[in-house]
């Protein structure tokens with residue numbers, strides 16, 4: 047590679063400074079519109095060669111001449127380099143073209159310089175990513191492959207959805223100390239729990255209060271810039287979308303959230319079912335007790351749920367099959383489940399099996415789609431036809447297929463045509479990955495964060511008015 051670079055420099059200096067004037071400055075080469083000895087080589091072949099020298103050396107070729115700058119600025123080259131980053135290229139492309147401008151989005155596809163984007167992304171400071179769910183919190187670094195840690199929020203901090211300053215401060219201070227990072231050193235992307243769903247003034251005020259409380263705590267901890275986005279929208283970003291219906295199977299409740307262009311459509315309505323991860327574990331425990339399967343702790347039941355349970359495509363047909371499977375749990379021995387494996391997840395569709403008085407997941411999503419259809423918010427229905435599943439329990443195998451099948455049965459074909467249910471794109475950490483996508487954007491933190499100064503100014507403004 048070094049030889050290639052030396053050859054480029056040699057040919058360019060001999061060509062542009064051939065008058066014999068040894069005092070000619072190397073800068074004269076930048077005016078040349080030639081590639082020197084490389085003029086004979088087809089452009090595409092040259093691009094392939096430059097790919098081999100890597101992004102750092104390729105960028106240096108920009109200063110050789112105008113022609114080299116044009117060659118090295120070729121988007122194909124930088125797309126190639128970006129494709130070899132740790133983050134998937136389709137997420138990078140979605141992020142930069144759709145989210146790069148910040149919110150509200152301005153989709154850009156033409157006129158983008160991927161060389162510029164590459165350079166900017168390399169300079170973006172790593173940010174702290176905290177997705178604090180009502181049950182579990184996932185935290186880590188935007189530049190890392192996955193969350194570096196998880197903690198049981200509900201056990202350690204209580205309900206973080208109620209905006210209590212001292213509780214939130216304890217929560218964030220603990221997470222920062224677990225990450226062994228000073229809050230003042232990095233911007234943060236933090237998820238706001240999906241709660242206070244209604245389209246009422248009271249709910250709106252509660253949402254504002256919760257977000258303000260998050261920001262207040264983080265700025266008081268001296269975090270330099272804060273980006274706070276709700277969990278459902280983050281899950282949508284992880285699926286490389288800005289519109290769709292997000293189904294979050296949370297710790298205690300499941301919410302069905304219609305989102306259009308990144309905005310939760312509260313006017314259409316967020317459906318909430320009182321069924322979540324806790325109920326699923328509880329129901330499996332009950333089934334195990336009824337079937338005389340002894341276990342040491344709820345942790346064992348949860349592990350069996352995560353490792354052996356699934357959702358049947360057809361519940362009745364599944365009952366007549368041999369579905370037995372076993373798992374060894376360290377320190378406890380082997381456990382064998384059969385019908386319990388699919389009866390557990392079935393309560394999402396038939397909540398009455400677990401004595402829960404709420405509609406089934408399929409009915410809740412169908413109702414949401416029906417509301418979206420009649421609200422006529424967009425020129426067509428395409429925006430709500432994709433359903434993105436998120437939340438740990440949404441990882442149950444078979445759930446997406448079953449939900450899609452039930453929706454097709456429930457909805458008229460005018461609405462159900464083209465619907466698609468997508469399993470959690472990043473498993474139980476989907477919202478965390480959506481936040482990571484934002485934290486690594488070339489325009490981060492500027493386009494997405496509030497600074498302490500902006501927050502204080504806005505708070506003063508809110509108090510005045």
Ligand SMILES: Nc1ncnc2c1ncn2[C@@H]1O[C@H](COP(=O)(O)OP(=O)(O)OP(=O)(O)O)[C@@H](O)[C@H]1O
Nearest residue numbers: 179180181182296297323352437438439441442474
């Ligand atoms: N592969 C899996 N299959 C089934 N359940 C799973 C799987 N992985 C995780 N879970 C369950 O997901 C639950 C945690 O869900 P999650 O992390 O989404 O909670 P949360 O983010 O706190 O919820 P909320 O959205 O209410 O804030 C746990 O009960 C866990 O057992």
